[in-house]
Structure formats: structure tokens, C-alpha cells
Amino acid sequence: MNLPDARQDVLRARLERGQTVELAFLAEEFGVSVDTVRRDLKLLEMQGVARCVRGGAMPVARPALQRMAEGDARYESIAACALSLIEDGMVLFLDGGSTVLALAQALPPLPNALAVTPAPAVALACLAAGVPTHLVGGRLSALGAVCVGHGTVSALSDLTADLAFLGVCGLEETFGLSADDPDEAFVKRAMAQASGRTIALTSAPKLGRKARHRVLPLKDLDMLITDAPPRATRPFTTKGLEVRHA
């Protein structure tokens, strides 16, 4: 348990859960000096997971609600690439998350298409774009601001779509696509299983990461759209996954 990677995994998990971590307390818990923990946190800060403050670190990925408002240029290129797959008349599953939200905001009017999503923010963006929208209800998860629960999953299972666009918490060569929240994982899986093609949208930092809960094995994924360089997607292309670089 005293390997750097193990410590950093624990820290990453807590931070992504929205917890703030305290330096002195962590040093005690891990049985290492505060310097070591400080270095761990600085590393996570480089990766954009933590925000180092005096005495510890705070999560940078605060509830998806706040990230939403900012809007990120990184995601726009991914969204633009995904748009080329969409035609009017299709039924689209749209997951939650900031990358998929960027896609929803970039949608052109599609009067004959139907967007189906468990994410309220995505639903509003689709409606504003001029796409008929069906919002799948349920309990709202605090982490991702997405509807989850049995009702959500079962409602999704009763639908069928041409394309499913999934946000990604982690995508790893052997572990496949994974999510931080178990309930959100079930929702993602239901969308993947009920759609003709499943497309993952993800920014570079998520590649090679394993989030806590497995959603899909890699072979059930039809396409990956990312802004990562080709070298980072090599493990996936060699396994037969189609990758598009934004």
C-alpha cells in the first residue's frame, strides 16, 4: 500500500469525489512524511486532478454543475468531430459529462431526429439547439448531475437508438470503459446495449485510467473520439478499435 501509485490512486479517488484532503492527516494515514504526500499532490495537480492549497489539496473537478458553466474549448474539437456521424432522422443517446454537453451545444437543428438523454443539462442544450428531446428521468446523482437508478436504466432498456455518445471517466486497454459512480455505470451500459453503435468521447487525461466501475469491455465499443495524440491511442487501435482524432 506504500507505493506511490497506490497512494496517488487513493488521493485521486477522494478528490474526484469532491473531498478536500489534508496534508498532515494523510501523512499519518499512509505512514510517510508530509513531504512525500506533498509531492504526490503536486503530481496530481500537474494532471489537473487536484488544486494544491496551503495544508492540503482541494478537488478541481467540483460537481459537474460548475464545470458546465465554464465551457471548455478543448471539448469543442471533439464535438465537431462527432457531429460528422450525426444525420437528421437518427435517434441519439447522449450521456452526461462535459464532453457530451459540448456536443449537445454544437448540434445543428435536427427537426426529425430525437435526442434521448438522462442528463438535464444535455437535454436543455439539445432543446435549445432545435432537436426534439426525450429526457429519461430518475434520481439525480450528485456527482455527475445525471439521472440514475433502476427506473432510468429500465426506461433506457425499452428504447433503441442509432448512436450512443458516452462520456468517459476512464478508458484502459484491458479494463475497458469505466465510470466513477456505480449508478452512472449502469446507465452508461444501458445506453450502450440499446444502441446500434457506441461512441466514446474523451479528452486525453482519461486514457489509460481505470475508474472504479467497469461499464463495457473494449470490444463492445465501436469508436473512440479523442483529442489525444495517436501515440496515446496506439493500445486501442491495435485491439481493433476505430479511433478518430479531433
Add this chain to the structure above:
Amino acid sequence: MNLPDARQDVLRARLERGQTVELAFLAEEFGVSVDTVRRDLKLLEMQGVARCVRGGAMPVARPALQRMAEGDARYESIAACALSLIEDGMVLFLDGGSTVLALAQALPPLPNALAVTPAPAVALACLAAGVPTHLVGGRLSALGAVCVGHGTVSALSDLTADLAFLGVCGLEETFGLSADDPDEAFVKRAMAQASGRTIALTSAPKLGRKARHRVLPLKDLDMLITDAPPRATRPFTTKGLEVRHA
């Protein structure tokens, strides 16, 4: 949890939600001296988030909020009046519409309550306020950005709540409460029928209006909260409706 930045984040969040904070109480809560909290608030005052006053600090209305305040100042007073009916542990039905949205944004954290709503914007506001939220899904109506349809109505009918807060398109002495969209009318009616008390929130211009579709007769309404002057609500009070003026 005693890092300076963490404290300031908490304070910032409360102030941005319109709460006023009290010095002595905060010192107790954080386990630090009042001097420290005073310094925190002074820092936030430099950043334009707080306005220090004797004994604590008050939220400062920022330009973005002020713009909203021009159109919505009246909604805020209605929301404040509605808040007095709400207690932690209740189940609340929240309709769509800007008045109800203002109420959702004004909610304090209610960890044991449950907010149930067919409106995605309201759901996000409740979640951000720290209230567990259930979003009732369905087709998104283009008019009001509210979920409508048979699934929505039937899901609402299977629930029960203590209070239902309904937005109003029209409220007239004989015609009762009415809505512009037929589908939205069914949703409003379902919420009214499944809740203990039904409360209409409405600004002055809606009084005396008949919208296209009837939702409820006046007698099925338990309370009206409005910013209209007493003279405008005379026809309703004489019919036995309880009216509160914001």
C-alpha cells in the same frame, strides 16, 4: 477541513447563494477564532464576493445577478415567501417556469427532503442547492422546457408529496388555474392531485388571465403566493383562497 481555502470556498458558496453569514457563528462552526474568519471575509470582500458588515458579511449583488434582478426581483420575494412553508424532510413537487425556478435557486440545503420535478432547469437548481432531487422524465416540451407526456403524468401519479408548487400561466376567478400548453396542463394537474397542499406562485400580470387549458378549479388550490397588491387578489380571497403577499 480547516484549510484556509476550504473555509473560503464554503463562505463564497454561501454568499453567492444570497445568504448572509455571521462572524461568531462561523468561528464556532470552523473551530477557529473570529479574527481568522474576519480575515477570510475581508479577502472575499477584496474579490468582490462579500460585503463586510458589522458582525459578519452580506452577499454582494454582482452585475450578472443584478441583470436578472431587474426582471426577477419580484420572483425573489415570492420565492422568499414560499420558503417559509418548506421544512427539511418534506417531499416537494416543483413545477417549471421562472417563478418556481427562482424558488429552487433560493432553497437552503435540505439533506432529508426530496424535490420532485419534471423541469430539468429546476432539477439542476435543487441539486446545486443541496436538496436530493428526483427528475421525472418524458418528452421535453419546446414551450416551457418541462417534461410532458403520458409517462411523465403516470410517473407523477405514482408519487405523493407534502407540497406542490405550481407556476401559473393564468389564474382567473371562475376558470381557475390554466396553462398555455395542453401537455403541461396535464403535468400540473398530476402534481396537484398527488400532493397534500397545492400552492400557486405567480406574478401580478398572470392574475385575471385565462390561458388556453384549464388545470384546476380554484377550489382545488390551497394557497396563492403573489407580489400583486391585495386589491388584485380580492376576487380570490372572497372565494376562500388563502393568499400571501410577497
Add this chain to the structure above:
DNA sequence: CAACATCATGCAACATCCTGCAAGAATATG
């Protein structure tokens, strides 16, 4: 006006941060 609470300032004690460095462990290389 008197009693009291709150505020601003300065200060000393303390905690934390950064940098550099050396010892140990793991891995690579000849």
C-alpha cells in the same frame, strides 16, 4: 454618557512551503 461589542493593527508563535541533498530500493546494463 456609560457599558459593551466589534473592528483594525501589529506582533510573536507556529505551520507550511520550497529547494537542495544524500541515503536506500528497484531496475537496467555490461
Add this chain to the structure above:
DNA sequence: CATATTCTTGCAGGATGTTGCATGATGTTG
């Protein structure tokens, strides 16, 4: 197998940030 390299860790130091307290000033209340 021996040696070199890299990585990780803990520690020492000086710099900087933070905290609580004391002091006098200012505001509030009866």
C-alpha cells in the same frame, strides 16, 4: 554477478503564510 542509473524518500535550511492575542479605536445600545 557487479555496477550504474533511476526513482523514491526523508531531512535540513530559509522563506513565506497563517493564526491567535493584545491594544487602542470605533461603533452600538440602553
